[in-house]
Amino acid sequence: MATYKRLPVTFERGEGVWLWDTDGKRYLDALSGIAVCGLGHAHPAVRDAICAQAGQLIHTSNLYGIAEQERLGTMLAERAGMDRVFFANSGAEANEAAIKLARLHAHRRGIENPAILVAEHSFHGRTLATLSATGNRKVQAGFEPLVQGFVRVPYDDIEAVEIAATNRPNIVAILIEPIQGEGGINIPSPDYLARLRAICDREGWLLIYDEIQTGMGRTGRLFAHEHSGARPDVMTLAKGLGNGVPIGACLARGAAAEVLTAGTHGSTFGGNPLACRVGRAVLETLESEALIENAARQGDYLLTAFNEALGQIKGVVSIRGRGLMLGIELDRPCAELVPAALDAGLLINVTADRVVRLLPPLILAQPEADQLVQTLSGLIRDYLTDD
Numbered sequence: 001m002a003t004y005k006r007l008p009v010t011f012e013r014g015e016g017v018w019l020w021d022t023d024g025k026r027y028l029d030a031l032s033g034i035a036v037c038g039l040g041h042a043h044p045a046v047r048d049a050i051c052a053q054a055g056q057l058i059h060t061s062n063l064y065g066i067a068e069q070e071r072l073g074t075m076l077a078e079r080a081g082m083d084r085v086f087f088a089n090s091g092a093e094a095n096e097a098a099i100k101l102a103r104l105h106a107h108r109r110g111i112e113n114p115a116i117l118v119a120e121h122s123f124h125g126r127t128l129a130t131l132s133a134t135g136n137r138k139v140q141a142g143f144e145p146l147v148q149g150f151v152r153v154p155y156d157d158i159e160a161v162e163i164a165a166t167n168r169p170n171i172v173a174i175l176i177e178p179i180q181g182e183g184g185i186n187i188p189s190p191d192y193l194a195r196l197r198a199i200c201d202r203e204g205w206l207l208i209y210d211e212i213q214t215g216m217g218r219t220g221r222l223f224a225h226e227h228s229g230a231r232p233d234v235m236t237l238a239k240g241l242g243n244g245v246p247i248g249a250c251l252a253r254g255a256a257a258e259v260l261t262a263g264t265h266g267s268t269f270g271g272n273p274l275a276c277r278v279g280r281a282v283l284e285t286l287e288s289e290a291l292i293e294n295a296a297r298q299g300d301y302l303l304t305a306f307n308e309a310l311g312q313i314k315g316v317v318s319i320r321g322r323g324l325m326l327g328i329e330l331d332r333p334c335a336e337l338v339p340a341a342l343d344a345g346l347l348i349n350v351t352a353d354r355v356v357r358l359l360p361p362l363i364l365a366q367p368e369a370d371q372l373v374q375t376l377s378g379l380i381r382d383y384l385t386d387d
């Protein structure tokens with residue numbers, strides 16, 4: 001079905017940060033399949049994991065023990081300081097698990113009509129519950145009636161959370177992105193997450209981070225919330241976890257980890273040996289090749305270089321980012337930059353109308369970073385001076 005307005009290009013092959021289309025033209029991929037291919041394309045560790053596991057065992061269902069699921073679950077829980085993991089097949093599904101967990105937790109404590117606090121300009125997925133949680137009318141329009149039980153506040157506004165806490169006694173959790181991705185690479189104040197943590201502790205709410213876009217090294221730490229030191233009770237992952245093999249995860253600690261018990265939730269495919277073997281290969285490679293450190297270093301480099309190239313240009317409102325999650329906000333809608341970049345052999349994205357979004361692979365090296373800055377800065381300068 002025509003659910004996407006596709007660009008007029010089809011890729012045939014990839015290697016590292018590069019893609020080749022069906023005419024043999026080469027492109028620098030500064031989007032990674034929307035924050036998915038952190039290890040780039042055709043990484044040998046991912047290829048080998050898929051091939052080896054396909055020759056051994058792909059699926060048996062969750063009716064039986066799954067050694068690869070236990071391995072990946074243990075590794076993720078250890079890194080995140082969490083106790084348990086539920087595996088799903090996508091980001092939206094991971095968030096569904098988190099939403100169900102928060103509601104069941106509330107009902108078990110006698111709260112009849114639980115609500116979850118969510119932010120304006122957030123994105124949590126396209127299923128009915130996750131689009132209802134999403135703070136974007138375009139995602140919701142036409143799919144009413146929406147799922148009830150979400151209370152919306154502006155992002156990065158602690159006062160609004162305090163007012164909601166006073167007026168809405170049925171709130172049981174906050175679901176929030178540590179940095180908003182689809183919403184325009186919105187980085188909150190340095191103390192925002194810590195203050196949310198304090199409110200959750202005071203009110204007995206669960207703090208749920210949607211790290212589907214920010215997680216798996218993207219921001220220069222394994223999980224973006226590590227920049228703040230404010231730990232979640234529940235955290236969701238997907239995109240970068242499988243490098244393109246579908247997988248999602250909902251992690252929880254403490255009391256929150258004991259909520260979903262036998263019969264309360266499930267998935268036929270979730271946590272299958274193939275997806276989990278690949279997830280493990282991704283995590284091991286991020287660590288063994290020091291790619292999270294590389295994301296931090298190249299991200300700093302790109303921020304400085306884009307500031308030098310574009311900081312003084314009229315029409316550039318802000319250049320911001322953390323690690324390899326960057327946004328260049330212009331003073332006007334700029335969707336036209338995407339096909340212009342494509343012509344120039346560069347894959348970028350525009351989100352929230354006027355923010356150029358960059359999510360390059362975490363393996364990005366210096367010469368490729370330089371090429372990205374040079375090509376994109378030229379395109380943005382031309383775009384801003386042309387009209």
Ligand SMILES: *Cc1c(COP(=O)(O)O)cnc(C)c1O
Pocket residue numbers: 090091092093095123124125126177181182210211212213214238239
């Ligand atoms: C992409 C994304 C989702 C949805 O993930 P899907 O795998 O497309 O369902 C949810 N939350 C955030 C923050 C995302 O970036």
